[in-house]
Amino acid sequence: MQSHEKQVIPERGSKLDPYKDTIQKLMNLGIFNCEVIYERIKEEGYTGGRTILRDYVRQFRPPKQVPAVCRYETKPGQQAQVDWGEYTYIDEETGEIRKLYVFVMVLGYSRAIYVEFTNRCDVHTFIRCLIHGFEYFGGVTDIVLTDRMKTVILGTGENKKPIWNPTFEDLAATLGFIPKVCRARRPQTKGKVESGIDFVKNNFLPGRKFVDYGDLNRQAIVWCEKKNRRIHGTTGERPIDRLKKENLKPLPALDKYQKFLEEARKVHKDGFLSFDGVRYGVPWQYSGKEVVVRDKNGKIEILYDGKVIAVHEKHYRSRSTVFLKDQYKGLKEAEGMFYPRPRAIKLSSLEVEKRPL
Template sequence: MENRIHSIILPKINREEKMVERKMYQRIQDLKRQGYGKIAISRELKVDPATVRKYFHMRPKEYQQYQREVLQREKIFDKLEGEILEIYRENNNQRLNMSAVYDYLEEKLKTFPGGEKSLRNYIHYLEASGELKYSDKIRVYKKVPELPYGKQMQLDFGEYLTRSRIKLYIFAILLSASRYKYISFQDKPFKTIDVILHLLDAFDYFRGYAEELVIDQDSLMVANENYGEIIFTKKFEDFIKEMGIKMYVCRKADPESKGKIENLVKYVKYNFLSVRDFESVEEAKESLRKWLNRRANGKISQATKKVPAIAIEEERIYLKPIKNSIFRKGAHLGREERVVSEKGFIMIEGKEYSVPIEYRLKGVEFYKTEREIYIFNKRSGEEIAKYVTLKGTAKRARRSEHFRYKSFNLKEIETKVFSMFDDEGWKEFVYQTKKAYPRYCRDQYTLALKVFSSLEDPGIFQMALDYCLDNKTFGMKVLYDTYKHYLKEHKEEQEIIFNAFKGITSLEDIPEVEVSKRSVDEYAALVKKGGVK
């Protein structure tokens, strides 16, 4: 009998041929014993008739011999046998994802003797030879219908302890339709602000974000559940309102709602982390970045039959555009520059916002969200002003404290004011104002710097100054009101003259123009009432 077995000619082995597994061989033989013919077995098992013909008459020992010949054909990996077995020993000989082993060796060796399929066959050979022994535990769930592009993203967390005893906290999010993934590590437990900042980084990576975010009832985001009503933590609620994200909160380990992301966390653990070790979280993040681009997003998804890195290009059309967030205002990303006007304002989308007066004619940075605007010192990065974004017809937002020169001492401000005009009359007016308002010198000087730094008509200002000196009416508000009154009157006179000469072509047609005049007593009466209106 033994001689007979060896005398049988076994099928010729093709290197690209795929041998059926032992279970399939046994099922073919079982059906044969039950009286099934080759065609009936082919229909019952839904396999090619040629495959049935090949194994129909093959006896068990013949199958074992054939199996050994097929498994031994991948001898190109013999020189890596020790390294492959070491990977499994380092992981307590647990069953590893073969793609993970291949990916790890590919990354480590740079050049590889064969493809992933060849490595799989070689690992099967190691299993059959008794070098590797392990068992599988497979959990099966009902398939969830696929969602349209831009509809949903799923978020979950995980933990992993490396062989070097580094505890990695895993943040994982994917777009449900394209299966495009973003993963990050940190070496400390997550706080709510960490989750928010990781989400913003993910949105940058995706170049947008989906309408809905699926999470479980994690205390980082969910504070309580009241008869089905989800109450989010304060920071996370502010974030989702700011971004306009719809939330779907499911129970933990709910595969029907959140199976994709839970599979991703397992994928990170068993495909990436299980065969690697790191000296620091920075090293882990750098290796993760390469793996994410090459493997997690670069290989065909078994669920969609598409490469996520390609599918994302279509999904990006449907994603919501990235917004600036108040939670990222401290970062330089998203800031814009402005030069402060002479009057101490910057213009943002047609609206004016005041800044401290010492920044006049200097560059500043601002960061705008839908609800708020933050203004920063360009050099130090210090926040110098904050506003609720102006809406509707409002054109200007002004803070009185911005015009008090807080960064200068009183003597410095006084020197600035005295030197504004090279005129003895001005210096006398400033001196007398200081005497009249000794407790309010800073306010007086601040007003002067604000309203007299840029004059529409210096000649009219000189008239107003002379009037106030002659009438001993001191104070910057009085001088400013007098100047504005003179300026208004001057413009009215100019308009009268212009209208009188309108349409005249010869000197004979010039009419006599009588300009109204006011007595000095009228101005004095206005000043005594507290200033010219």
């Protein structure tokens, strides 16, 4: 009887086989980039394709690594982290996509958050938002940590120390905090506020409806109040409760930092100046003059030579025009001139007879 033994078919060799030692040595060095490996074994005579190489390397490739960092916890009252974010919204009236900016401030110990939206992100706006944040929290931290934003840092000097914007540096001295910048290429040192920016963008803004910046900021404060009363995922406590332990330094009297809430503006010929995208009226006599605009508790005060010449309710709708009562009173009679126009004088006939020759 004839025996039927199973025929053993020898495995076909792979084009990679002669080069697996080289591949293994490269992988031992942490090189798993198949393009790099391909070029190396090609120099040794490999004639195969990239696909078979990728399939082979895949089984040895380690999982993607995320660099570990040390969590930095701040002491009560030690640090506030601040940052700008940028977002877009749809203007329902025009259908245009417009840009807005969000200022976020987070206290390092309590994780209490303050949010304010603006239509610009210059140093004056940043300082105004920072002051509003300290007023919201009821005091000042020892340190304010920012990234390398151009609004507050003009460059770097000796030993790579930041050259601060003089106005921001003056504010720091006035309020009593130390400005610090997070290390280059180490944004995780400012992680608390970074996560706050992301949370605002992903949870507060999407689908939110608002009339103007004033309306949006009122909604933002309500949102902050709710968030500060929820259990924080990291601390396991409510920020509002930890805020009581912050021991913040009191703000100085308002007159000490009032100047940081003021900006200079030029009055146009029509008696209006522009502030935050809104045109505010002043008495026509100040046309062409440089005045000071003070943003104070929902009011816009306009001063000339230290004297208040106009007060308006703050408006938030961009391109609005806000008139002042009796703004043009006396303009027609004065023919637009603040001082009387020089004129010749016609004398009476009697005065002509008495005139010396």
